[in-house]
Amino acid sequence: MEPAISPPWVHRALQQALQVERSHALLIAGPAGLGQFEVVQGLMAAWLCENRAPGALACGRCTACHLVLQRTHPDAAWLLPAAWRVALGWEPVEEGGSKAKPSQEIRIDEVRSALAFAQSTPARGVAKVIGVHPAEAMNTVAANALLKTLEEPGGVLRFALATEAANELLPTVRSRCQVVAMGMPAPAEAAHWLAEQGVLEPEALLALAGGQVLRALAWSRAGWRLAQLQALPRSLAQADLSAWSAATPAQLIDLLQRLCHDLLGLEAGAPPRFFVDVALPKVRHAEPLQQWASSLREAKSRSEHPVQWALWLEALAIEGQQALRAACQPLHSRA
Numbered sequence: 001m002e003p004a005i006s007p008p009w010v011h012r013a014l015q016q017a018l019q020v021e022r023s024h025a026l027l028i029a030g031p032a033g034l035g036q037f038e039v040v041q042g043l044m045a046a047w048l049c050e051n052r053a054p055g056a057l058a059c060g061r062c063t064a065c066h067l068v069l070q071r072t073h074p075d076a077a078w079l080l081p082a083a084w085r086v087a088l089g090w091e092p093v094e095e096g097g098s099k100a101k102p103s104q105e106i107r108i109d110e111v112r113s114a115l116a117f118a119q120s121t122p123a124r125g126v127a128k129v130i131g132v133h134p135a136e137a138m139n140t141v142a143a144n145a146l147l148k149t150l151e152e153p154g155g156v157l158r159f160a161l162a163t164e165a166a167n168e169l170l171p172t173v174r175s176r177c178q179v180v181a182m183g184m185p186a187p188a189e190a191a192h193w194l195a196e197q198g199v200l201e202p203e204a205l206l207a208l209a210g211g212q213v214l215r216a217l218a219w220s221r222a223g224w225r226l227a228q229l230q231a232l233p234r235s236l237a238q239a240d241l242s243a244w245s246a247a248t249p250a251q252l253i254d255l256l257q258r259l260c261h262d263l264l265g266l267e268a269g270a271p272p273r274f275f276v277d278v279a280l281p282k283v284r285h286a287e288p289l290q291q292w293a294s295s296l297r298e299a300k301s302r303s304e305h306p307v308q309w310a311l312w313l314e315a316l317a318i319e320g321q322q323a324l325r326a327a328c329q330p331l332h333s334r335a
């Protein structure tokens with residue numbers, strides 16, 4: 001298990017959420033990579049704690065707190081995509097020899113079990129809590145099934161939802177929750193925290209991650225150094241992505257999308273957002289990049305399904321190289 005992550009902004013959001021003691025459904029909302037999941041965890045623990053003052057954090061010592069830590073509290077339930085359970089180590093990677101990748105969606109059967117949990121009598125009587133993360137992962141059917149209970153949970157039931165894309169939530173879900181907004185921490189605070197976690201060159205890594213602190217941390221933990229990341233345009237120009245064979249498809253496509261975004265911006269006269277200027281080629285045409293961007297979007301939608309990664313990596317490299325070449329060609333080359 002990774003050590004518990006509790007950046008100061010997670011702590012602040014948790015404090016803020018705990019001031020809203022009377023709401024039965026809280027939605028922790030903010031941009032990706034801030035730690036909404038940790039806020040929901042802290043909130044659930046506090047609501048179930050049997051030894052705390054109103055508005056305070058969970059005591060961490062009572063029986064309820066121990067049960068929450070061990071994930072055996074009978075009055076706590078999670079609505080998580082299967083992929084999250086696997087990533088958190090809550091479920092084994094593969095079940096029954098099935099080759100299907102775990103789902104990124106929260107499905108209707110999961111909501112049904114949560115609704116059955118909602119109907120049950122609380123075992124310890126203090127509270128019953130359902131944590132939902134990320135709430136936008138509920139498909140429409142699943143979200144609609146949850147609406148009524150979300151509106152009127154009844155008894156001691158409460159909801160703690162988190163989202164990294166509040167705009168993708170059904171308005172009917174959002175309107176039933178009290179929103180606790182998490183803002184981006186100041187870059188200096190985020191970089192300082194990353195440095196404390198042992199991340200090298202935290203400012204530049206953070207910029208490349210678009211300010212997403214936990215993403216920068218994940219990159220660093222995956223062993224990716226800034227130099228390797230900044231060399232991506234050069235590697236692509238040589239159609240060589242072999243240095244990225246240990247990355248997941250989603251991680252690599254995410255990086256390629258950042259690169260494409262920066263190049264499109266350059267063409268339009270905007271400064272790059274993720275990569276350093278000197279690492280980027282001179283762009284002359286936007287069309288090849290727009291095509292590349294749409295192809296990457298399409299690749300992203302397929303990246304959750306089983307693929308032959310080595311072949312895919314080559315295809316991504318060649319496609320990227322061609323897009324770069326076409327985008328950087330002189331307008332009137334005299335040959």
Ligand SMILES: [Zn+2]
Pocket residue numbers: 048049050051052058059060061062063064065
């Ligand atoms: Zn406690």
